Amino acid sequence: MKTRIYSVLVENRSGVLCKVAGLFSRRCFNIDSLAVGETDDPATSRMTIVSSGDERTIEQIEKQLNKKLDVIKVNTYAERQCIARELMLVKIKYNKNNRREIMELCEIMKVDIVDMSRHFMMLQICDTPDRVRLLIDMLRTVSIVEVARTGTLALAKCSENDEG
Amino acid sequence: MIGADAIIKCLEAEGVTTVFGYPGVAICPFYNSILESDIRTVLVRTEQNAAHAASGVSRMTGRPGVCAVTSGPGATNVITGIATAFADSIPLICITGQVNSELLGSDVFQEADITGAVESFVKYSYLVRRAEDIPRIFKEAFHIANTGRKGPVLIDVPIDVQNAPLSRFKYPEEVNLRTYKPTVKGHAVQIKKVIKELEKAERPLICAGGGVLLSDAQDELRSFSEKHGIPVVSTMMGKGVMPTEHPLYYGMVGNNGMAYANRAMNECDLLIMVGARVADRAVNQPDLITRDKVLVHIDVDPAEIGKNAGPTIPLVGDAKHIFNDFDREEYTCNCAAWIEALNGYRAEMAKKREPDPAYVDPAEFISRLTDRMQENAVYVADVGQNQIWSCGYAKVRKGRFLTSGGMGTMGYSIPAAMGAKAAMPDRQVVAVCGDGSFQMSMMELATMCQHDIPVKIVVLKNNYLGMVRQYQHFTYRDNYSVVDLSGSPDLEKLSAAYGIPFLRLENMEKCDETIEAFLRDDASVLLECLIDPMDLV
Numbered sequence: 001m002k003t004r005i006y007s008v009l010v011e012n013r014s015g016v017l018c019k020v021a022g023l024f025s026r027r028c029f030n031i032d033s034l035a036v037g038e039t040d041d042p043a044t045s046r047m048t049i050v051s052s053g054d055e056r057t058i059e060q061i062e063k064q065l066n067k068k069l070d071v072i073k074v075n076t077y078a079e080r081q082c083i084a085r086e087l088m089l090v091k092i093k094y095n096k097n098n099r100r101e102i103m104e105l106c107e108i109m110k111v112d113i114v115d116m117s118r119h120f121m122m123l124q125i126c127d128t129p130d131r132v133r134l135l136i137d138m139l140r141t142v143s144i145v146e147v148a149r150t151g152t153l154a155l156a157k158c159s160e161n162d163e164g
Numbered sequence: 165m166i167g168a169d170a171i172i173k174c175l176e177a178e179g180v181t182t183v184f185g186y187p188g189v190a191i192c193p194f195y196n197s198i199l200e201s202d203i204r205t206v207l208v209r210t211e212q213n214a215a216h217a218a219s220g221v222s223r224m225t226g227r228p229g230v231c232a233v234t235s236g237p238g239a240t241n242v243i244t245g246i247a248t249a250f251a252d253s254i255p256l257i258c259i260t261g262q263v264n265s266e267l268l269g270s271d272v273f274q275e276a277d278i279t280g281a282v283e284s285f286v287k288y289s290y291l292v293r294r295a296e297d298i299p300r301i302f303k304e305a306f307h308i309a310n311t312g313r314k315g316p317v318l319i320d321v322p323i324d325v326q327n328a329p330l331s332r333f334k335y336p337e338e339v340n341l342r343t344y345k346p347t348v349k350g351h352a353v354q355i356k357k358v359i360k361e362l363e364k365a366e367r368p369l370i371c372a373g374g375g376v377l378l379s380d381a382q383d384e385l386r387s388f389s390e391k392h393g394i395p396v397v398s399t400m401m402g403k404g405v406m407p408t409e410h411p412l413y414y415g416m417v418g419n420n421g422m423a424y425a426n427r428a429m430n431e432c433d434l435l436i437m438v439g440a441r442v443a444d445r446a447v448n449q450p451d452l453i454t455r456d457k458v459l460v461h462i463d464v465d466p467a468e469i470g471k472n473a474g475p476t477i478p479l480v481g482d483a484k485h486i487f488n489d490f491d492r493e494e495y496t497c498n499c500a501a502w503i504e505a506l507n508g509y510r511a512e513m514a515k516k517r518e519p520d521p522a523y524v525d526p527a528e529f530i531s532r533l534t535d536r537m538q539e540n541a542v543y544v545a546d547v548g549q550n551q552i553w554s555c556g557y558a559k560v561r562k563g564r565f566l567t568s569g570g571m572g573t574m575g576y577s578i579p580a581a582m583g584a585k586a587a588m589p590d591r592q593v594v595a596v597c598g599d600g601s602f603q604m605s606m607m608e609l610a611t612m613c614q615h616d617i618p619v620k621i622v623v624l625k626n627n628y629l630g631m632v633r634q635y636q637h638f639t640y641r642d643n644y645s646v647v648d649l650s651g652s653p654d655l656e657k658l659s660a661a662y663g664i665p666f667l668r669l670e671n672m673e674k675c676d677e678t679i680e681a682f683l684r685d686d687a688s689v690l691l692e693c694l695i696d697p698m699d700l701v
Binding site for chain 1: 280283287288308313341342343344465466467470471474
């Protein structure tokens with residue numbers, strides 16, 4: 001099993017997300033994560049899909065995506081070929097005994113405290129998917145209330161012959 | 165002019181002559197506007213058959229057939245027909261009426277999310293929001309349906325859009341789709357590679373699928389095969405690419421095919437798969453066609469190449485273009501020994517049947533029927549044991565062999581034959597079905613009568629769902645479950661009720677004269693053949 005990041009430029013039309021997601025479910029392809037947003041051109045959106053499978057599946061995913069008429073361009077990357085980021089908001093319950101420890105962790109992992117109340121605080125991390133997972137592990141000792149993650153966003157690393 | 169008028173103008177611009185369908189309130193503006201047009205309307209008796217009939221038109225004319233049905237149940241009924249076309253890459257334009265745009269999503273009467281429901285069975289679909297978009301959408305739809313890997317396109321038109329005024333109508337000359345540019349021409353380097361492999365090959369073989377017919381490349385394939393003496397086998401959808409009795413044609417492959425055709429597939433050292441998906445019924449074990457041999461896979465859809473078998477030489481493009489390119493390359497091939505071996509296999513391994521003389525032998529009957537059919541006749545096979553006998557014994561010369569290969573949709577033959585006959589009234593059209601598949605479409609006898617579309621129908625009657633019975637015979641040791649067709653109507657009385665002449669053949673004694681009577685004129689006839697209920701394909 002190999003993991004691939006598919007960066008898919010699509011027409012920004014209603015129903016496109018459904019068509020792409022439907023393709024994955026119909027053909028039994030995994031979706032590890034999926035993130036969608038408009039690009040600088042309001043007529044197009046970029047979907048970043050993380051999926052895993054054997055050689056044949058990886059190739060089929062790209063080919064089947066290319067067959068969809070709302071798909072403009074598909075780029076397939078291995079993780080090392082791109083810069084990948086994920087944003088996570090996590091709400092935790094704290095007390096005076098662990099507050100210090102949490103703040104130290106935030107400092108080490110470059111996590112922002114974006115909101116808090118007497119017993120709860122909300123942390124924000126924007127980092128590689130691995131580091132986001134690490135933060136979740138580290139926070140397991142305190143009480144996690146809720147988590148929201150964006151899924152992976154990725155673009156190919158910069159190179160001098162970038163088409164832009 | 166209103167939206168519905170614009171739709172009719174689009175169909176006229178595309179040269180559509182017949183629309184099969186079933187009206188309802190949501191498609192009534194369309195059916196009102198079509199009265200002003202010369203386009204013929206045919207009222208089928210259930211919506212699924214409108215799509216099958218349109219498929220018959222497509223396959224005969226090479227242009228997308230058109231069906232138009234209403235919203236809700238009309239639209240959902242047509243899905244099986246669309247899926248059948250999709251599985252065999254048949255171009256269709258399916259127009260569905262839809263409830264008022266403002267009510268979309270509120271679950272009003274006869275509302276169904278049809279574009280959502282058919283997503284995995286269409287090449288593309290549209291929900292028309294503005295009447296001004298109609299010309300562009302129809303232009304795109306016909307283009308998408310009939311280029312690249314062909315397939316059905318659905319256009320859902322809310323009733324208010326059909327009724328909306330349109331200030332001017334201009335049918336676009338060209339389509340502008342930035343995301344859709346199918347590769348038609350084969351890559352020159354890959355073509356050279358194939359020729360190089362052909363020069364080396366001692367046992368080359370071409371396996372032709374339905375894509376060859378969709379690309380109208382029969383003549384090119386045949387002349388290539390004849391020029392170099394390369395033998396040809398076909399998949400079920402490819403039947404008819406070469407005349408069945410052509411000396412270089414070695415029959416249909418697959419688990420329902422000829423043993424000698426499969427042996428040719430296994431023993432060749434160079435296999436050219438063209439316009440075929442390498443699907444399970446044709447190629448049971450894909451690793452067998454890649455092991456110890458060079459596999460060239462030609463398909464217009466890049467996703468088919470490598471999906472089921474990894475080829476040595478992938479070649480994306482349209483079969484007609486590619487065979488024309490092959491034809492420009494000079495090379496010599498010497499496979500006389502291989503041909504001799506194949507002829508030996510054909511003689512030795514031909515299926516030997518021991519039919520019960522008390523009944524009609526379907527194999528012999530089909531063989532004699534097709535001997536007597538016109539040279540360019542259209543033979544439409546249904547699904548079940550009848551399909552396998554048809555594939556095995558029907559002789560195609562300059563005509564066509566139509567069937568539902570990918571989806572295996574029972575009831576396909578009668579409506580598809582109607583479509584073929586409506587498109588080509590001068591051709592003889594014969595539908596061959598079993599008593600199960602006949603009863604799935606027998607309501608269309610009324611359509612044939614009403615619209616004077618004469619189709620000759622053979623019903624191979626065994627009072628069983630024979631293909632399933634056969635499966636239960638082998639798999640469940642004759643523990644038959646839900647395959648007995650007792651209760652079927654008396655077909656003689658049924659024919660009389662529709663005013664269709666009826667013939668019955670009980671055994672092979674009067675076979676030839678019955679076939680003669682069956683084919684004598686151009687009128688509809690229903691011929692019932694009583695076959696052995698315990699027969700196996």
